[in-house]
Amino acid sequence: xxxxxxxGASSLNNEINVTPMIDVLLxxxxxxxMIVPMSRKAIDTxxxxxxxxxxxxxxxxxxxxxxxxxxxxxxxxxxPVEKAQVFARLKEIYDPRPEKxxxxxxxxTVKYEYVIWAMDQSRGAGVKVIGVPPKN
Amino acid sequence: xxxxxxxxGVKAEPNVTPMIDVMLxxxxxxxITVPQINAGFTAVPPQGQNLKPHPxxxxxxxxxxxxxxxxxxxxxxxxxxxxxTLVRDIYGQEREDYIMYVKAHKDLQYLKVVDALDVLSRxxxxxxxxxxxxxxxxxxxxxxxxxxxSGGGK
Numbered sequence: 001x002x003x004x005x006x007x008g009a010s011s012l013n014n015e016i017n018v019t020p021m022i023d024v025l026l027x028x029x030x031x032x033x034m035i036v037p038m039s040r041k042a043i044d045t046x047x048x049x050x051x052x053x054x055x056x057x058x059x060x061x062x063x064x065x066x067x068x069x070x071x072x073x074x075x076x077x078x079x080p081v082e083k084a085q086v087f088a089r090l091k092e093i094y095d096p097r098p099e100k101x102x103x104x105x106x107x108x109t110v111k112y113e114y115v116i117w118a119m120d121q122s123r124g125a126g127v128k129v130i131g132v133p134p135k136n
Numbered sequence: 137x138x139x140x141x142x143x144x145g146v147k148a149e150p151n152v153t154p155m156i157d158v159m160l161x162x163x164x165x166x167x168i169t170v171p172q173i174n175a176g177f178t179a180v181p182p183q184g185q186n187l188k189p190h191p192x193x194x195x196x197x198x199x200x201x202x203x204x205x206x207x208x209x210x211x212x213x214x215x216x217x218x219x220x221t222l223v224r225d226i227y228g229q230e231r232e233d234y235i236m237y238v239k240a241h242k243d244l245q246y247l248k249v250v251d252a253l254d255v256l257s258r259x260x261x262x263x264x265x266x267x268x269x270x271x272x273x274x275x276x277x278x279x280x281x282x283x284x285x286s287g288g289g290k
Binding site for chain 1: 152153156159162170184185192235240248249256258261262263264266277
């Protein structure tokens with residue numbers, strides 16, 4: 001069959017096949033629609049009360065303080081803990097413990113990322129409330 | 137090159153051109169909107185695993201801290217000294233919640249973040265939600281996070 005360009009005969013369909021293009025566009029569109037409202041995620045932290053009651057100095061004896069020290073070192077209630085052990089140690093502490101509260105005290109020179117890592121691990125170990133002590 | 141089915145030149149295919157037009161326009165709109173959302177403020181939040189989903193809502197207040205430690209309130213740059221006044225304006229009044237989202241750059245010194253948190257706490261913020269990205273391929277170990285996450289809290 002000769003593919004004659006002209007001619008009134010309609011046997012030749014010279015439109016571009018757009019179906020694959022539509023497929024691609026739809027997929028792209030869906031991807032972008034998903035990105036826009038992509039649910040934001042965060043770690044909630046309780047900020048200290050700016051006007052502490054005068055009674056405050058009595059430190060509750062059994063509170064847990066996780067310190068993030070320089071050089072990627074960590075300490076739970078002043079007791080040094082290896083980075084790899086932090087999660088296991090926290091889990092050990094919080095599994096039997098009814099108060100799921102932790103204070104995370106980052107050294108001022110450490111990277112924010114490491115503090116977030118510590119908070120992340122604590123949440124994974126079952127901590128519900130994360131407190132951020134104020135800078136001294 | 138599809139030969140039209142049957143003789144007589146009757147085409148059974150729908151005309152998709154207007155649909156493509158609409159799609160393209162939508163696509164372009166979305167492509168433009170996505171970078172606009174973060175315009176002027178570039179911070180790479182840290183990554184984590186056990187995060188709580190916080191679907192975005194209209195009244196949310198977001199404090200951004202970029203890699204230089206500059207503050208952005210709801211994506212508008214502000215002077216660092218003004219933060220306390222601005223926060224007090226927002227949180228000094230009766231509100232539904234006293235939560236502020238903090239989107240800080242991951243490589244910042246923690247000092248910078250704590251400074252900001254101290255200011256927020258003085259300004260009346262009670263909860264600081266530190267925005268963190270879900271590390272690829274991970275899922276929160278906390279059950280309630282997963283329920284909110286997959287249950288599609290809008």
